[in-house]
Amino acid sequence: MNNKYSLTLFFIQLLCLLVGSVMLICYNLWGLIPFIWGGLMFLGYKELSGSQPREMGIITLYGKRTSARVEGLILLLDWLPMNIIGVSIFNMQIDDRDSVITPEKSIRCADGVRMIGVVSMALQANGANLDRLDDAKGMDGIFKITDDMCPSWLKDIAKTPGRTYQFMEDQNIEVAKQLRTRLEDPNNSLGGIANLGVTIRKLEVILRPLSDDIIKADQDQVVEVLERKAEEADTETINNQVLKRLKAYEVWAGNDAAKIKLIPTWKQLREEVVFERLAKDKKVTIIQGGRNVNLNTVGSTS
Numbered sequence: 177m178n179n180k181y182s183l184t185l186f187f188i189q190l191l192c193l194l195v196g197s198v199m200l201i202c203y204n205l206w207g208l209i210p211f212i213w214g215g216l217m218f219l220g221y222k223e224l225s226g227s228q229p230r231e232m233g234i235i236t237l238y239g240k241r242t243s244a245r246v247e248g249l250i251l252l253l254d255w256l257p258m259n260i261i262g263v264s265i266f267n268m269q270i271d272d273r274d275s276v277i278t279p280e281k282s283i284r285c286a287d288g289v290r291m292i293g294v295v296s297m298a299l300q301a302n303g304a305n306l307d308r309l310d311d312a313k314g315m316d317g318i319f320k321i322t323d324d325m326c327p328s329w330l331k332d333i334a335k336t337p338g339r340t341y342q343f344m345e346d347q348n349i350e351v352a353k354q355l356r357t358r359l360e361d362p363n364n365s366l367g368g369i370a371n372l373g374v375t376i377r378k379l380e381v382i383l384r385p386l387s388d389d390i391i392k393a394d395q396d397q398v399v400e401v402l403e404r405k406a407e408e409a410d411t412e413t414i415n416n417q418v419l420k421r422l423k424a425y426e427v428w429a430g431n432d433a434a435k436i437k438l439i440p441t442w443k444q445l446r447e448e449v450v451f452e453r454l455a456k457d458k459k460v461t462i463i464q465g466g467r468n469v470n471l472n473t474v475g476s477t478s
Contacts, residue, residue, distance in 0.1 A: 179244040182251040189217040219255040233263040272298040281327040285334045289341035290386040295326045298378035309373030329358045352381045
């Protein structure tokens with residue numbers, strides 16, 4: 177009982193029990209009044225939970241909040257018909273909830289793409305500002321405020337030049353940091369939770385394009401780029417093989433004019449390399465020294 181209200185009541189209770197006991201010992205029946213009053217004060221003992229859930233309270237005097245923040249064992253006068261000394265109790269456990277960014281509240285990025293998603297936030301009451309949390313109607317009131325505030329701040333973040341939908345989707349940690357900075361700023365223009373008696377313990381932002389067509393187009397573009405890179409790499413490999421074969425022929429021919437005339441052209445060398453690659457992949461068949469190419473198979477790979 178580390179507050180002046182409970183300590184005062186405790187000493188009053190001891191005094192009533194002591195005076196009443198002495199008077200009764202002296203056969204003074206008027207001692208029943210202080211003795212019974214001291215006994216009834218046992219009804220005012222209350223222990224705020226230390227865990228599951230952890231609780232803190234604000235002492236109230238005639239229904240008005242005081243500056244006393246209390247934990248553990250306290251002594252009150254809330255069992256009387258009129259609440260003389262009571263307590264407002266607050267759950268100090270972390271409260272984790274999701275705020276859904278619906279299509280109606282969608283975020284328009286700098287490239288014009290609209291995003292939907294979820295803001296997952298964990299809040300905990302700040303023991304030093306419980307009165308402000310009480311004014312905000314507790315955690316339910318706080319989360320109602322953040323449900324309206326988060327889309328507004330995300331729109332402010334997304335409209336910055338360069339903030340494409342890929343940035344808002346992939347850089348979710350950076351987006352969450354910027355959102356938290358705005359929410360915790362006591363001087364921001366759109367409002368925040370810095371003065372509402374809570375502390376942010378976790379903040380996660382997950383956004384995705386509103387239209388599935390955007391996602392499909394993005395995937396198709398990625399596949400196209402990968403296929404183009406694969407084709408470019410294959411072409412480069414063939415050209416390197418042709419170049420090595422040409423150099424081998426040049427070494428074989430040396431300065432012999434007759435042999436030099438026998439060196440195949442670049443086109444012929446490339447055909448040889450391509451044919452050998454197809455044969456290696458078992459996509460051609462050789463018939464009596466000639467060759468038979470499966471055009472359906474080759475058309476999909478060469």
